[in-house]
Amino acid sequence: MVNTPVPVTTRLNLLEETRFEKQPVTVFPSPQLASVQVAARIANLIRGKQQLGEQAVLGLATGATPVAVYAELVRLHQQEGLSFANVVTFNLDEYYPMLPTAPQSYVTFMHEHLFDHIDIEPGNIHIPDGTLAPEDVADYCLRYEQQIEQAGGLDLQLLGIGRTGHVGFNEPGSAPNSGTRLVTLDDLTRRDASRDFGGKESVPRKAITMGIGTIFKARELVLLAWSGKKASIVKKAVEGEVSGEVPATYLQLAPNVEFVLDAAAAAELTRFDTPWLVKDCVWSELLIRKAVIWLSNTLGKPILKLTEEDYNNNGMAELVTERGAAYDINIAIFNHLQHTITGWPGGKPGADDSQRPERALPEKKRSLIFSPHPDDDVISMGGTFIRLIDQGHEVHVAYQTSGNTAVWDDDVLRYMEFAIDLEKSLGRDSSELLNVYEAMRAFIGQKQPNQVDTQEIRNVKSYIRKSEAIAGARYAGLPDSNIHFQALPFYESGKTVKNPVTDDDIELTMQLLQRIQPHQVFLAGDFADPNGTHIVCFNIVAEALRRLKATESWVADCWVWMYRGAWHEFPVHEIEMAVPLSPHEVTRKRNAIFKHQSQKDTPVFPGDDAREFWVRAEHRNHETAEQYHRLGMANYEAMEAFVRWHF
Missing domain, CATH: 3.40.50.10320 (LmbE-like)
Structure with missing residues (x-):
């Protein structure tokens, strides 16, 4: 493939636009497009290793983020003949304790989304063991590190990012040289996982994870992040200072990392959130409103008190040049905001609605x-x-x-007990209802995390x-x-x-x-x-x-x-x-x-x-x-x- 040189002016513009970013970032319009590109990168690595007669050693992540990457790899195997016979994998982490057969286990996840659909050798799959006795965990973690080294080290490590800033399960406070170990999960991490477990109380409090130091040894690091839920933590990881409070910031120290984002996850990066600070803008009405409100909040001044000097000193001189005096811009934005306020969400009868958010007619909607x-x-x-x-x-x-x-299970029992007492108070036979209640109570007593309720419980x-x-x-x-x-x-x-x-x-x-x-x-x-x-x-x-x-x-x-x-x-x-x-x-x-x-x-x-x-x-x-x-x-x-x- 011939590499076309990037013009000097374009490179300079890009450097200026991304000057707040401390590591390489690639942004795609959608998670699907990004996932296809990342899967192609992994496939090229595997094929390149095959041509050399070598193993490709992959570090894999779990969670919703890499699902589309795995789906594309499966498609490449089934439709384009990509073989995984020379691939060795090491997963980042696993809950502890966790049975490999549990629906929430990462063993189950990886087999459902990838391993059961490709030709990888079972002996080449490595996922931390969530069934170990506590006294065996430390030795196991050391062996996990040794297995990675014996395989030749990780060629490429796929990463996600949690809203605590964790990579793997390296929560805030993790050391940059940490190895594979048992960790305690942050409360936010457990809350985020509660949907998979039917409530936070069923989420394990610990996990076995590769350490930051282990991850750093990979020859390539690719961190994926999708959706606006990740935008805030992505900004901290990419533009913030290196800190143990946000473990993903340690990746700024790695020479071989790339953040791959969709547009929503990238939305709070400076070049997208406040682009006037880093480049010339096309000033749409929405962007003008955003910039003026930002300026007002940044300076702690009401909109009508903003001056041309305020605009000039905060990257918005171009706006004043294009759109006229600062005061005229202030008045326009102030009036727009004033007109959004209404005590009549269904429209005000008999009023001039040209400056109101809702129509006056019909009067009764x-x-x-x-x-x-x-x-x-x-x-x-x-x-x-x-x-x-x-x-x-x-x-x-x-x-x-x-x-x-x-709805909590104990609420079901409470309402059923009320219904039984009501039946009795009315002189009715409550035996059938009592039987249903006893069956519910027995089911709830042995219910597993996220187990589907009986139809009777769901109805209640x-x-x-x-x-x-x-x-x-x-x-x-x-x-x-x-x-x-x-x-x-x-x-x-x-x-x-x-x-x-x-x-x-x-x-x-x-x-x-x-x-x-x-x-x-x-x-x-x-x-x-x-x-x-x-x-x-x-x-x-x-x-x-x-x-x-x-x-x-x-x-x-x-x-x-x-x-x-x-x-x-x-x-x-x-x-x-x-x-x-x-x-x-x-x-x-x-x-x-x-x-x-x-x-x-x-x-x-x-x-x-x-x-x-x-x-x-x-x-x-x-x-x-x-x-x-x-x-x-x-x-x-x-x-x-x-x-x-x-x-």
Whole structure:
């Protein structure tokens, strides 16, 4: 292959653009494209070693990140004849203790995603042993290191990155020269793994992992990271100072490392997040808003007090040159933000709506709120939900899934005991119910982590969440006739890993939309949901609307608003409608969230935020209002934010 020289000016521009980055970074539009390229790199290594009659020694990672890489390697084997006969593998880590046959074991993972589909020799596969007696672990770890050396050392080590900054299971505090050893897992790591184990309490507290020093010995290091969930830690790893608090920063000291990212994981790197600091920009309206808000927050000055000197001293002189005086830019951004604020989320009757986020007509709208789980509606937009009802709109809520995997087992027994006592108090025969209860209790007593519940238990968990959702919606003022439970089939697997979406899910959604014919649809746009349900539910509604648009005239007049709040909030420069809440409305929203008793105190899947959902929601709503205030707007108690989605 002929290498075409890169022009000097292009190389200089790239160096300037990436000057904050302390290690090589390659960014792809999507994880799939990146995975294909990484798999091709591994395949070339294997083939090159085959031609030399040598073994290719690979260090492999687990988790969701490398799955597409392994799928492409399997395809290359099955369709293009790539042989793994000369490949020796060493996995980074394994939970401890862990049976190799357990669904959560990395032995199971690697065989399901790679080893069972290729021609690798079983004796060439090495994965840390999670069944060892405690006294045998240290000697085993030493032998693992020796086996890597005897194989000739790692040619290429595939890595992921955890949100603690760990590589392998080298958590914060790990030493840069550490070897293979037994470690204690960070609480955030265990929370992130809770979905695979049916709750954090079932996640092992320890793991066996290759050390940073072991990883450094590999001749090539390729770290993969996808999605916005990893953007913050990627920025620290790539641009931050080397620190044991973020073990991935040690990779800055390696001469042979490359970070391979998708666009979402790279989003907080300086060249993407604040590009005006490193290069000339194409100043779109969205980028101007982002830059001016950034400047205001960086300097601690309201927008209308920013000066030309402020712009010039902070990498934004080009914007003033292109767009005119700083004060004119300030006024334009201030006015835009002011116009996003409305106390009328369904539109204000009889008002000039040219500068308002929602239309004035029709005065009374049909509003349909889609809630992925049975509590996302009140957690994320409870104040707006109540406001729409108070202002006389015909509001409907659709609970897309039963949420039955997120109920504690002891709640099932508690509700069953209540039902049995109720039967007895009414003089009815409770023997059949008692038999079901005893069977449930026996099952729960021997239940394994993430084991699928019996249908009876799943039903009770669904009923618990359904009753809570009804209570929350009723508290908001909604009549029972406007409460819809879809129980979309993709979710009803009984597992934390759900079934693929089918036309049944989309058809059920289309039928509901056709029946209501809403003027407004509210959708969860919070794709940071660690369980992945929000994005799936969003895509189902999006596809339903696309299909209906071809045949249903009302769809042209249907506006779609995305909400967040359960996990993250929209950045201010993206917000298109901000609904202020009074202190009384904040209290009403809190009371609606309290109706979801099974999710109170400690939910089954809390994600990376240990606070209760109502606390998270109030903090985010207060913070949104405070951000507007810091920029120079009125000082509201709280705000719920929305972004319009154009389909």
